[in-house]
Amino acid sequence: MEIRSNEFKERSVFAIHDANLQTALGRARYGFVGKRALQVAELPEFEQLREEAKNLKNHVLDHLDHYLERYEQAVTAAGGRVHWARDAAEAREIILGICKRVGARTVTKGKSMVSEEIDLNDALIEHGMEVVETDLGEYIIQLAHEPPSHIIAPAVHKTKDQVSDLFEAAHGGPRKTQIPELVDEARRVLRDKYFRADVGITGGNFLVAETGSSIIVTNEGNGDLTQTLAKVHIVTSGIERVVPTLDDATLFLRLLARSATGQETETYTTISTGPRRADDLDGPEEYHVVLVDNGRSKMLAGRFRDMLRCIRCGACMNHCPVYGAVGGHAYGWVYPGPMGSVLTPLIKGLDAAYDLPNACTLNGRCQSVCPVKIPLPELLRELRHLQHQQNITPVMQKRALGVWRWVATRPKLYHALEQIAARALSGIARRGRIRRLPFAGGWTDSRDLPAPTGRTFLELWQGKRGQQ
Amino acid sequence: MTPSPTAGPRVGLFATCLMNLFRPNVGFSAVKLLEDAGCSVEVPASQTCCGQPGYNSGDYDAARALARQVIEAFEHFDYVVGPSGSCMATIRHDYPALFAGDAQWLPRAEALSRKSFELLSFLADVRGAAVTVDARYAGTATYHDSCSGLRGLGIKGQPRALLGEVDGLKVKEMEDSEVCCGFGGTFCVKYPEISEKMVDDKVRNILATGADTLLGGDLGCLMNIAGRLKRINAPVKVYHAAEVLAGFADGPGLADAPKESR
Numbered sequence: 059m060e061i062r063s064n065e066f067k068e069r070s071v072f073a074i075h076d077a078n079l080q081t082a083l084g085r086a087r088y089g090f091v092g093k094r095a096l097q098v099a100e101l102p103e104f105e106q107l108r109e110e111a112k113n114l115k116n117h118v119l120d121h122l123d124h125y126l127e128r129y130e131q132a133v134t135a136a137g138g139r140v141h142w143a144r145d146a147a148e149a150r151e152i153i154l155g156i157c158k159r160v161g162a163r164t165v166t167k168g169k170s171m172v173s174e175e176i177d178l179n180d181a182l183i184e185h186g187m188e189v190v191e192t193d194l195g196e197y198i199i200q201l202a203h204e205p206p207s208h209i210i211a212p213a214v215h216k217t218k219d220q221v222s223d224l225f226e227a228a229h230g231g232p233r234k235t236q237i238p239e240l241v242d243e244a245r246r247v248l249r250d251k252y253f254r255a256d257v258g259i260t261g262g263n264f265l266v267a268e269t270g271s272s273i274i275v276t277n278e279g280n281g282d283l284t285q286t287l288a289k290v291h292i293v294t295s296g297i298e299r300v301v302p303t304l305d306d307a308t309l310f311l312r313l314l315a316r317s318a319t320g321q322e323t324e325t326y327t328t329i330s331t332g333p334r335r336a337d338d339l340d341g342p343e344e345y346h347v348v349l350v351d352n353g354r355s356k357m358l359a360g361r362f363r364d365m366l367r368c369i370r371c372g373a374c375m376n377h378c379p380v381y382g383a384v385g386g387h388a389y390g391w392v393y394p395g396p397m398g399s400v401l402t403p404l405i406k407g408l409d410a411a412y413d414l415p416n417a418c419t420l421n422g423r424c425q426s427v428c429p430v431k432i433p434l435p436e437l438l439r440e441l442r443h444l445q446h447q448q449n450i451t452p453v454m455q456k457r458a459l460g461v462w463r464w465v466a467t468r469p470k471l472y473h474a475l476e477q478i479a480a481r482a483l484s485g486i487a488r489r490g491r492i493r494r495l496p497f498a499g500g501w502t503d504s505r506d507l508p509a510p511t512g513r514t515f516l517e518l519w520q521g522k523r524g525q526q
Numbered sequence: 527m528t529p530s531p532t533a534g535p536r537v538g539l540f541a542t543c544l545m546n547l548f549r550p551n552v553g554f555s556a557v558k559l560l561e562d563a564g565c566s567v568e569v570p571a572s573q574t575c576c577g578q579p580g581y582n583s584g585d586y587d588a589a590r591a592l593a594r595q596v597i598e599a600f601e602h603f604d605y606v607v608g609p610s611g612s613c614m615a616t617i618r619h620d621y622p623a624l625f626a627g628d629a630q631w632l633p634r635a636e637a638l639s640r641k642s643f644e645l646l647s648f649l650a651d652v653r654g655a656a657v658t659v660d661a662r663y664a665g666t667a668t669y670h671d672s673c674s675g676l677r678g679l680g681i682k683g684q685p686r687a688l689l690g691e692v693d694g695l696k697v698k699e700m701e702d703s704e705v706c707c708g709f710g711g712t713f714c715v716k717y718p719e720i721s722e723k724m725v726d727d728k729v730r731n732i733l734a735t736g737a738d739t740l741l742g743g744d745l746g747c748l749m750n751i752a753g754r755l756k757r758i759n760a761p762v763k764v765y766h767a768a769e770v771l772a773g774f775a776d777g778p779g780l781a782d783a784p785k786e787s788r
Contacts, residue, residue: 463588463591466592508753
């Protein structure tokens with residue numbers, strides 16, 4: 059998908075005025091946040107689990123080469139195959155290669171954010187394959203020809219009415235209006251696709267080094283049908299998703315469900331290890347894992363390593379007031395919200411997403427709910443620092459900062475200017491406030507400016523106490 | 527400067543930019559509260575800004591220049607106290623980070639960090655035994671938890687405990703009191719539409735409580751919320767919590783008309 063993150067400002071304003079979007083966002087936000095809070099309250103050791111998860115992830119990242127090699131050995135021993143993709147193009151080539159070799163005509167997909175990241179669907183469709191998203195949310199946005207707006211609830215921006223319209227247009231009438239009817243209709247359409255699929259592609263929530271297993275969690279069971287009914291199962295995953303043992307995976311599973319959807323556990327947790335064995339009742343004939351780097355090893359080497367702890371739960375965006383105001387599409391690429399505002403510039407380039415690290419109040423709510431304690435505000439500020447160093451920050455802003463620094467490091471001048479400002483602003487104030495101020499429309503277009511009283515504190519203090 | 531005649535600690539008051547320019551009454555409230563709590567208070571004239579605008583804009587050099595100035599102005603005090611969770615979190619958390627690896631300035635930044643406190647939490651946590659609140663306020667207030675104070679410094683119960691001792695004051699909690707109001711420093715003018723949406727959500731939650739007063743511990747947030755409340759002509763008075771605690775909330779609230787002069 060073409061990156062449009064530099065249109066963030068326009069897209070966010072558009073989003074704020076989109077009534078359907080605002081209805082959908084309002085409902086979703088409170089659902090996720092409330093359910094998570096209930097789950098956390100019922101698990102006294104939740105904070106301890108976060109700390110353990112952070113430490114375990116850090117350990118894995120410190121020894122990522124070791125665990126990835128162990129993982130590859132275990133996958134191979136189980137009869138599967140690991141492919142290494144340096145970037146999105148290599149990942150697409152590898153997957154296309156497998157699909158073409160087996161003569162794939164229909165490809166089903168469980169939800170995979172990495173496949174969005176590498177633009178997989180378009181590549182497969184260009185080569186004549188039918189691609190069917192089987193996660194209900196992904197299916198809805200596929201019908202709408204839209205990218206996901208949330209990493210675990212891709213169609214969270216859609217209202218029920220909009221889904222009814224999409225289904226009617228795609229499946230024919232009569233138009234369904236009740237959620238169970240809509241779900242039944244999707245299930246009926248998708249059921250046929252599962253059986254026709256040559257290749258099933260899923261993501262991988264966790265990769266287990268000890269056993270060579272990939273783990274996915276879903277609430278719809280669509281991932282299981284995608285990976286067991288097709289002849290070939292391809293797992294797409296970032297290289298950072300490996301954990302040492304199955305035991306370790308359970309730690310993350312406990313955190314993931316609670317943080318993501320506010321469930322104790324998702325409805326389906328599926329562990330796949332290699333292709334179908336001789337005595338298995340079902341399963342794919344081939345099992346492939348495509349491990350995607352796409353900027354991750356660069357993150358590993360630098361100051362953004364903490365970001366690689368991310369388990370893609372979406373809690374940061376659910377709790378982000380900016381995401382809550384504008385939704386995911388405003389961010390202009392695959393990953394929205396706080397985690398996306400860190401990942402997008404790191405994967406696509408600092409200058410491809412100037413606004414993302416800046417469109418944040420650094421309020422810290424994301425970090426406070428992150429199950430692996432990623433210091434998201436710090437990372438966003440660090441990106442601003444890089445923008446500043448690399449002159450991506452707008453010239454006017456840099457100049458303003460330069461002037462501010464020059465004045466603020468001269469206390470007498472600074473205080474004199476504050477005294478002038480206090481007088482000037484109180485002079486133009488009416489009834490204690492200023493309704494419009496030249497060059498300050500960013501403030502006064504929507505807010506009054508409380509007026510100063512005419513004297514600064516330091517001035518009054520010195521008058522009162524003298525120079526002590 | 528002469529040594530304090532009292533046995534209490536010497537406190538340097540950090541006069542935040544917004545307080546100094548927009549709301550001197552908060553400064554005088556802070557001085558009164560600190561003195562009532564047995565501290566002697568001085569206000570160094572060589573201070574300006576904590577440097578956070580530079581830090582949050584990615585200009586770490588500018589932030590360091592300001593940080594050095596603050597360190598030099600305040601390091602000889604027993605404590606540095608300011609009526610803002612945001613500025614004080616910068617001094618406490620960000621100064622040591624800014625001087626990481628700097629053999630000269632890191633120890634000084636860390637020493638200052640350890641004795642720097644936001645006003646309300648200083649009163650409750652450090653001077654708790656010496657604090658008696660002696661104030662009256664007739665009204666029902668709701669309290670906005672400013673993000674830097676809440677998540678950066680763990681300020682949540684302290685202002686409520688102190689306000690609980692104010693005669694006549696009822697505190698009624700709003701929904702989402704811990705959600706950002708949309709101020710965010712320069713964020714509010716760089717992304718005004720998003721900021722407006724956020725402050726509207728905040729205002730809705732405030733109005734839903736039926737409270738006649740909004741209190742908080744950070745002037746940035748309070749000016750943002752007060753500005754929006756006044757723009758929509760909502761009859762809610764806005765004060766820094768220190769003004770109420772000091773008994774200095776008898777004048778007009780933020781963005782309210784001055785009382786008719788006699």
